[in-house]
Amino acid sequence: MAGQKENPVITGDMKNNVDRASILIESLPYIRKMRGQTFVIKYGGNAMINEDLKQSVMDDITLLKYIGINPVIVHGGGPDISDMLNKVNKESHFVNGLRYTDDETMGYAQMVLIGKTNKDIVSVLCGKGAKAIGISGIDGNLIEAEKLTEDADGNPIDIGYVGKIKKINTKVISMLANDEYIPVIAPIGVGKNGESYNINADTVAAEVAVALGASKLITLTDVGGVLRKLEDGSDYIIPVLDEKDIKDLVEEGIIKGGMIPKIEGCLDTVLRGVDRAHIIDGRIPHSIILETFTKNGIGTMIVKEKKEHYEYRK
Structure with a gap:
């Protein structure tokens, strides 16, 4: 269109500030829901x-x-x-x-x-x-x-x-x-x-x-969540677990040792009415904010029953 100016190229500190603003905007639906x-x-x-x-x-x-x-x-x-x-x-x-x-x-x-x-x-x-x-x-x-x-x-x-x-x-x-x-x-x-x-x-x-x-029980730990080894030897954090998943993973030996009572305790809370239980890595700065206000969250979330299509972890 005649006379329309092109948008400026955003770089440097301004780019960082815009990225921060985008993170705040991403959090708005969660703030609205969780208030x-x-x-x-x-x-x-x-x-x-x-x-x-x-x-x-x-x-x-x-x-x-x-x-x-x-x-x-x-x-x-x-x-x-x-x-x-x-x-x-x-x-x-x-x-x-x-x-x-x-x-x-x-x-x-x-x-x-x-x-x-x-x-x-x-x-x-x-x-x-x-x-x-x-x-x-x-x-x-x-x-x-x-x-x-x-x-x-x-x-x-x-x-x-x-x-x-x-x-x-x-x-x-x-x-x-x-x-x-x-x-x-x-x-x-x-x-x-x-x-x-x-x-x-x-x-x-x-x-x-x-x-x-x-609505949430958040447990800060020194691990990233429930980990599964991939074929290349790297660790994969399982993002969502329900009762059946937990039973299967205990039997497979993926959930073991001190993680068993922690996970089963979280499961018990959601079976008794807490909406979500989260095990997150407290060694990551601002881990609570990352879990609460970002789409993918961090750590492992335990729910009563996993939805067939989990678009969001919240």
Whole structure:
């Protein structure tokens, strides 16, 4: 058309800025869909240890809150507990991957998880402009627990003050999350006589997600997801799994070792009402944002039933 000017050639810094704007536009449908929803995020692994990754995760969680999603954090803290026990020359013992927790160890675990780890996370979030509040399962009887007496196979076990969850009382969590706050939960439960129990953080996150009717359970790990070896020897991250897939992959030995309880725990949450469960690599900067606001996402998503044509992983 006469007089029409050609579009400018975009290069350099302007090209980078345009690419960033395109990423924001790509996120709009997901922001619109997920606004007002609750995400439970299990925070652990290297993302808790590496300072740069910690900052990245807290940036992501702060952003979620600012755009209207309600994140709830459940954190681990095994390395911090081990460090404390080493400082007081108390040896750690593990049974089936769980720390034997006598009365003295329970005291240190409670001190570390509630007094240090929890407050460190709250401090970083608040420093980014979020309003985070640290709580534990003791507060308001949030996590009612009892002594764990059987292992995963039903065999008798005694590992001290390690608990299993009887009930999650969601009133305090919901009150905070549905307001302007980010709840940060330390995985300590309380027994009927007021005794404290150390509880696996993955288990707490799963039970909190179910109790809240969360739309997502996001577990930060030190692996990319469920991996399958290709013919050329490279690893392929399986993007979506349902109940049948998981059963088949366990039988094939592709899902094995410590990944089995993690995956089966995620499956259990979606069978009990959580829409999606995600296992993502917390070593990747901004992994939560990549999973939540991009078309392909990252990691492995677990669903109750896989749709025949999965156009989107969301």
